[in-house]
Amino acid sequence: MSKINCQCGHENPFGTVLCERCGRPQTTEAKQSETVDMRYEGSARRSQTYKRSIIDRIWNFFSSVKIGISIIVAVLVTSAIGTLFPQKLYVPVSTDADIAAYYERLYGVFGTIYYKLGFYDMYNSWWFITLVGMLGTSIIIASVDRVFPLYKSLKKQRTKRHASFMKVQRIFGEGSSDDPDEALGKAEEKLKSLRYNVKTEEGALLAEKNRFSRWGPYINHAGLIIFLFGILLRGIPGFYVDETMWIREGETRSIPGAPGYFLESKGFILENYTKDEAKEIYGEALDRVGSIAKNYQTDVALYKNKEGGLPGQSEHRKLEKEYSIIVNKPLTFDGYSIFQMDFRLDELKAMTFQLTQKETGKSLGEFTVDLVDPEDTYELAEGTKVKLLDYYPDYDGVENGEPVSKSPIPNNPAFIFEMVTPEKPDGERSFVAIRQTLETEENAYKVNFIKADTRDISGLTIRKDRTLYILLFGGIIFMIGVAMGSYWNHRRIWIQKGKDNTLLIAAHTNKNWFSLKKELNQVQDIAHLPAYEDRLDKESTSENLEGDQQ
Amino acid sequence: MALASISSNLLFVSFIAYLIATLFFGGAIKGGKAETTDKNNKWGKVAITITIIGFLCHIGYFITRWIASGHAPVSNMFEFTTAFGMMLVGSFILLFFLYRTPSLGLFALPIAIIIIGYASMFPKEITPLIPALKSYWLTVHVITAALGESILAISAVAGLIYLLKNVDLTKKSKQRFWLEAVMFTLVLVIGFVVSSTAFSIAGYEAKFTYIDKNEAPAKIEYNYPPLFGMHEYKALTEGAMEPIAEMPPIVNAKTLTTFVWSIGTGIVLYVLLRLIFRRPLAMVLQPFAKKANSQLMDEIGYRSVLIGFPVFTLGALIFAMIWAHEAWSRFWGWDPKEVWALITWLFYAAFLHLRLSRGWEGEKSAWLAVIGFIIIMFNLIAVNLIIAGLHSYA
Numbered sequence: 001m002s003k004i005n006c007q008c009g010h011e012n013p014f015g016t017v018l019c020e021r022c023g024r025p026q027t028t029e030a031k032q033s034e035t036v037d038m039r040y041e042g043s044a045r046r047s048q049t050y051k052r053s054i055i056d057r058i059w060n061f062f063s064s065v066k067i068g069i070s071i072i073v074a075v076l077v078t079s080a081i082g083t084l085f086p087q088k089l090y091v092p093v094s095t096d097a098d099i100a101a102y103y104e105r106l107y108g109v110f111g112t113i114y115y116k117l118g119f120y121d122m123y124n125s126w127w128f129i130t131l132v133g134m135l136g137t138s139i140i141i142a143s144v145d146r147v148f149p150l151y152k153s154l155k156k157q158r159t160k161r162h163a164s165f166m167k168v169q170r171i172f173g174e175g176s177s178d179d180p181d182e183a184l185g186k187a188e189e190k191l192k193s194l195r196y197n198v199k200t201e202e203g204a205l206l207a208e209k210n211r212f213s214r215w216g217p218y219i220n221h222a223g224l225i226i227f228l229f230g231i232l233l234r235g236i237p238g239f240y241v242d243e244t245m246w247i248r249e250g251e252t253r254s255i256p257g258a259p260g261y262f263l264e265s266k267g268f269i270l271e272n273y274t275k276d277e278a279k280e281i282y283g284e285a286l287d288r289v290g291s292i293a294k295n296y297q298t299d300v301a302l303y304k305n306k307e308g309g310l311p312g313q314s315e316h317r318k319l320e321k322e323y324s325i326i327v328n329k330p331l332t333f334d335g336y337s338i339f340q341m342d343f344r345l346d347e348l349k350a351m352t353f354q355l356t357q358k359e360t361g362k363s364l365g366e367f368t369v370d371l372v373d374p375e376d377t378y379e380l381a382e383g384t385k386v387k388l389l390d391y392y393p394d395y396d397g398v399e400n401g402e403p404v405s406k407s408p409i410p411n412n413p414a415f416i417f418e419m420v421t422p423e424k425p426d427g428e429r430s431f432v433a434i435r436q437t438l439e440t441e442e443n444a445y446k447v448n449f450i451k452a453d454t455r456d457i458s459g460l461t462i463r464k465d466r467t468l469y470i471l472l473f474g475g476i477i478f479m480i481g482v483a484m485g486s487y488w489n490h491r492r493i494w495i496q497k498g499k500d501n502t503l504l505i506a507a508h509t510n511k512n513w514f515s516l517k518k519e520l521n522q523v524q525d526i527a528h529l530p531a532y533e534d535r536l537d538k539e540s541t542s543e544n545l546e547g548d549q550q
Numbered sequence: 551m552a553l554a555s556i557s558s559n560l561l562f563v564s565f566i567a568y569l570i571a572t573l574f575f576g577g578a579i580k581g582g583k584a585e586t587t588d589k590n591n592k593w594g595k596v597a598i599t600i601t602i603i604g605f606l607c608h609i610g611y612f613i614t615r616w617i618a619s620g621h622a623p624v625s626n627m628f629e630f631t632t633a634f635g636m637m638l639v640g641s642f643i644l645l646f647f648l649y650r651t652p653s654l655g656l657f658a659l660p661i662a663i664i665i666i667g668y669a670s671m672f673p674k675e676i677t678p679l680i681p682a683l684k685s686y687w688l689t690v691h692v693i694t695a696a697l698g699e700s701i702l703a704i705s706a707v708a709g710l711i712y713l714l715k716n717v718d719l720t721k722k723s724k725q726r727f728w729l730e731a732v733m734f735t736l737v738l739v740i741g742f743v744v745s746s747t748a749f750s751i752a753g754y755e756a757k758f759t760y761i762d763k764n765e766a767p768a769k770i771e772y773n774y775p776p777l778f779g780m781h782e783y784k785a786l787t788e789g790a791m792e793p794i795a796e797m798p799p800i801v802n803a804k805t806l807t808t809f810v811w812s813i814g815t816g817i818v819l820y821v822l823l824r825l826i827f828r829r830p831l832a833m834v835l836q837p838f839a840k841k842a843n844s845q846l847m848d849e850i851g852y853r854s855v856l857i858g859f860p861v862f863t864l865g866a867l868i869f870a871m872i873w874a875h876e877a878w879s880r881f882w883g884w885d886p887k888e889v890w891a892l893i894t895w896l897f898y899a900a901f902l903h904l905r906l907s908r909g910w911e912g913e914k915s916a917w918l919a920v921i922g923f924i925i926i927m928f929n930l931i932a933v934n935l936i937i938a939g940l941h942s943y944a
Contacts, residue, residue, distance in 0.1 A: 039906065069903050076896040083886040083933070092764075106763055106800045123884050242880075273678045281554060281618055284675035296681050327681035328877050339879035461879040468875070475868045482863060486856040511856065514649065514849050536911075537845035 008162065015049030018042030020156040023165025035535050036168035038508055041157070043149035062134075062141035071135045078131065082122030085114050136228045139221045147218045154211060160204035161494055161506075169494075169506035170513070171520070175530025177503045184503075187495055187527035194519050196493070204496035214510065216485020223478030230470035241336070241464035248347065248372070249455040252303070257462050258336050262303040262317055268343055268456035271295040296340050297326040298458040302333060325460065335464050342459025348410045349455045353432075354448040355386055355419060364421065366450060371410035386447065387418040387427070395433050403431070419445045491516050495529065505529055554676060557614040560607045561632065565666055567604025568639065571597050572659045578652035579841050594652045598643070601655065605643060608636040619676040622689040626677060627934065630692065631669030634930070637700035638662045641854070645704055649850055653842040658707045664736060667743040687873035694865025695891070699926050701858030702898065706923030708851035709916035714839035715847070716913055719832055725913075726832070732920060733831040734820055741816025746808070749774055756790035758783045763799040770804055774811045778803035805935055848912050851919045852905060859898050866891040890929040897925055 004012040010021035017030050018041060025031045025042075036042065047063035050056045061067055085107055093102050103111030103120060118125050166172060177183050184205055188198050196207035234240040241257035252264040272291040275283055286292065303317035323331045330337040348371050355364040365380035371393065378386045392405035395414035403414060414433035420426075424444060431438040432447050491509040493516075498504045509516040513534070523529065574597030612633065615623040623629040642658040679688070710732070717725045755771055760780030762768045770780055772790075779793030780803045797803040820831075827834045870891065871881035882888060901918050904910040910918075 065903050065906055069900050072896050072900045072903070076893050076900070079889050079893055079896075082884065083889050087884055089884065278678055279620070281676050282678045285673075285677040288673065288675065289677075292678055293680050294678065328685040328687075330876065330879070337879070341879060463879050468881070471871075471881070475871075479860065479864060479868065482860045486860050512849070512853060514846065514853075534845070537843070539844050 013044040015044030016042065018165065020153045021158050023161040025164060025168065033168065035170050040146050040150045041153040043153040045145050045149050047145045059141060062138045063145040065142060068138040068142055071131060071138055075131050075135060078122060078128055081119055085111060085120070087123070088121045136225060139224055143218050143221045150214065154214065159199045159201035159206040160496060163498065163504060166494060166504045166506040169508055170535050171507040171517070171532050172535070173505045173530045173532030174498065174502060176501055177528070177530065180497045180501055180503050183527045183529060184495060187523050187529065190523045190526045191493065194522065205494070207493040209491050210488040211490050213484050213488035214490045216481045218481070219484060220478045220481025223474045223481055226477060227471055227474030230467040230474055233467045233470065239466045241462060243462040244341070245460050245462065246457050247460060248457045255462055257464065260305045263338070264301040264303065265458055266299040266301060268458045269295065269297040269299070270343065270345065295326060296343060297324050298340055298460065299324050300331065302331065335466065337463050339461045339463065340458065341461045344457045346454040347457050348413060349453045351413065351452045352450040354450050355380060355384070356446055356448050358444060358446055369415070371413055383422045383425070385420050387420065388415060389418050389429070390416040417447050419447065421445055489515070493520060493523070503530055505532055553614050553618040557611050557618060560611040560614065564604040564607035564611065565663065567600050567607060568659045568663050571600040571604060572656060574600060575652045575655040575659065576838065579656060579838055597652060597655060598646060601639065601659065602643060605636070605639050608639065612636060615676070621679055622693065624692040624696065625679060625683055625688065626672070628669050628672040628674050630696065631930065632666060634696045634700055635662045635665040635669060637697050638665065638703055641701040641704045645850060645854060649846065651842065651846065651850070653711050653839060654707060654850065656838055657711055658704060661707060664739050668739055671743060671746040682877050685873060685877060687869065687876065691865060691869040691873050694861060694869055698858050698862025698865050701854050702862060703923050703926060705851040705854040705858070705919040708847045708854065709919030711839045711842050712844055712847040712851065712916040713913065714832060714836050715842055716844060719830065719836060729832045730830050737820045737823065738813060738816035741819050742812035744819065745811045745815035755787065757786040759786060761799065772804055772807060774807050777807045777810055780804070844912065848915060851915060855898055855901060855919070859902065862898070863895060867895060886933050887929065890933050894925050894929060897922055
């Protein structure tokens with residue numbers, strides 16, 4: 001790979017399009033075109049230079065902006081397909097067969113195809129993750145490929161450029177001047193007042209501002225990489241906890257994912273806006289939609305195991321804090337957050353029964369069964385007791401001659417009681433469910449339902465995410481970079497003396513040519529510079545001429 | 551109650567002001583020269599003054615409603631869309647003072663007018679906040695996101711002007727077809743506003759019971775004569791029109807009915823306009839774009855994406871993630887609205903990268919800007935009303 005020697009004597013790396021020092025075009029293509037491609041200052045980029053080995057090919061593939069855009073579009077299209085039908089996460093069933101059936105029932109053939117293709121879990125699919133990985137790779141390689149050559153050539157650029165460089169700029173003007181030196185002096189003064197950095201050299205002037213904005217894209221890409229890196233970290237144990245817990249009023253439970261911590265629910269509160277209490281202004285809306293939820297709240301106490309205390313022993317717990325968890329105000333401690341996510345109202349807590357003699361209706365006493373933690377035997381009096389032989393919290397009919405419970409949650413409790421009385425010391429058996437009593441043979445006694453106590457349950461989510469600060473940091477870096485690159489533009493104006501009292505002007509900016517021209521016009525007015533032309537705007541020159549003729 | 555009525559009167563005044571300003575911008579273009587300088591003629595000055603008066607009234611609406619309701623008025627479809635219209639006008643004013651091009655006003659204001667008209671078809675009463683929305687992030691996130699979207703939308707306006715000026719409408723081409731399709735879509739939105747207003751003035755309503763997709767009984771009220779019935783519907787209102795067809799449970803037949811009525815009205819309106827002008831609508835509007843400078847419009851399009859993109863990122867992604875973490879325990883959950891915000895972001899990221907390649911300036915860039923606006927509108931309208939998710943608050 002030989003170096004490219006420019007006529008000015010500067011030695012450029014292989015692959016250079018415009019001489020780093022004087023700006024002379026080096027390639028035949030650059031020499032022939034009317035305006036030159038100023039991206040990356042015509043510097044030698046790895047991807048444009050080496051094309052031999054596999055590594056070169058991979059590098060070139062990912063450094064291409066076109067490939068980058070294709071990956072962005074691919075992510076965009078797959079993301080959009082994923083919103084066609086609800087994702088697995090939002091489907092109210094859990095087993096694979098149920099999910100398949102759900103899509104088929106609601107969306108027919110399309111639902112089945114959607115399920116079969118794996119689109120129902122699009123964002124966890126290997127191809128989606130691969131696409132995001134490719135995007136990350138592309139961001140890194142494309143940035144590295146450009147930022148170093150760009151930095152070098154902006155650093156090496158000389159004030160005096162060769163005329164051939166000036167002539168291929170988008171904004172270029174050439175004309176005679178009465179006093180080129182005076183014009184240059186006035187231009188320098190005006191440019192400085194417009195906050196340009198002005199450098200001069202042998203009858204040439206380079207005014208430059210906001211070069212830092214050229215680094216904006218690379219900084220925002222770095223921010224994106226930090227963000228993607230943060231997401232990768234979630235795979236490491238201890239960095240990320242995502243658990244849910246259901247807690248009943250009055251219960252104390254260990255917090256899943258947060259060893260050593262316990263949570264007690266002191267009560268769940270659900271409030272609605274009512275016409276009487278809410279602001280008068282809401283009346284119309286409440287009339288139209290009925291009730292509107294106002295607040296979901298779980299009052300809790302947080303406990304921590306004492307140093308050296310055995311788990312499960314309540315006397316070894318220390319109260320950490322009492323708090324009301326409401327939506328948008330999670331409980332936070334030791335890097336964890338607990339969120340109010342869901343609730344169930346009026347779960348059965350306990351049922352109170354009465355043991356009565358059928359014939360006389362006489363009561364032998366009452367007993368209360370705790371539906372979460374029932375006792376084996378309820379003593380009512382001397383020689384009178386009720387034994388709980390079997391308990392089905394969520395009774396769901398009889399299978400193979402045995403009653404079955406479909407869950408451990410007391411939605412539909414059923415019991416097999418053995419009633420021991422002085423009259424029947426061997427005991428009588430009875431199956432009791434809601435609105436149902438079954439006896440194997442005619443009994444003398446029965447268990448009567450008296451009342452039920454209910455309580456609410458709170459659905460809470462426990463999160464710990466040590467990556468959040470990394471993600472936030474990535475986001476801030478991205479915003480800094482994107483603002484730098486979007487709200488400032490790198491502008492350069494070259495003015496230099498040509499042959500025989502002529503002046504050459506050229507200007508370049510990476511964005512926002514309109515403002516550059518406005519500034520150039522101000523300099524032109526004061527320093528009487530020759531007229532320039534914007535070679536990409538053919539309209540305004542021709543239309544101005546038409547206007548003049550009218 | 552008084553404050554709320556002041557609020558809606560201010561909104562009405564701003565609506566009228568935008569209508570008048572549009573006429574003056576039209577005058578500014580007719581009397582003006584080609585737009586290459588940053589000098590303005592008299593008509594242009596009057597037009598921008600009226601626009602600013604309208605904008606101030608619009609801000610007045612926003613503030614008084616905020617005071618009356620006790621929260622930032624961006625909590626439902628009416629409020630959000632009205633605020634979006636307001637910010638669109640604000641973004642236009644910003645870019646007008648950067649570039650001084652009356653043609654931008656002539657096209658941006660009618661779009662803002664259509665958006666405000668569309669907004670007022672939704673329930674307008676002040677609603678209390680549900681628990682998930684009770685956070686200062688509602689104010690911060692929604693306002694920043696809407697501001698970003700509205701600046702991005704200006705690039706579509708510039709793009710539309712560029713296309714109207716540069717697409718050859720005398721010859722049959724794909725470009726001519728799609729440009730007319732954009733005009734047709736705008737007429738459809740007007741069709742929705744017209745039909746919805748007509749039936750609401752007539753006070754039409756029909757109530758039904760039906761079985762929803764989770765096989766539970768539910769009730770629904772139509773404001774349009776029901777063309778389509780919900781799954782296993784039964785009429786509650788006597789003498790109401792019998793639906794023509796019953797829909798499966800996943801289809802919201804009410805939305806479908808509204809949609810079909812709007813399309814129908816839109817088509818009638820479009821045909822009427824074609825009969826009156828005897829030309830495609832793009833051709834009717836073309837003379838108004840002829841004074842614009844293509845290079846300048848291309849630059850306004852690019853510049854507004856440059857200004858809007860960081861604001862959109864901050865509001866619709868970063869603030870959104872922070873709030874989502876606080877309210878829903880996760881910063882990202884692939885909710886349709888979230889995904890469509892990401893899609894919008896990716897689209898404009900692709901737009902910005904394409905500008906680096908040769909040949910993607912000018913016409914192609916203008917088309918992309920128009921498509922970007924369609925994506926933003928899709929996220930606002932379709933994702934809210936059709937694809938249900940956590941953000942369905944209309």
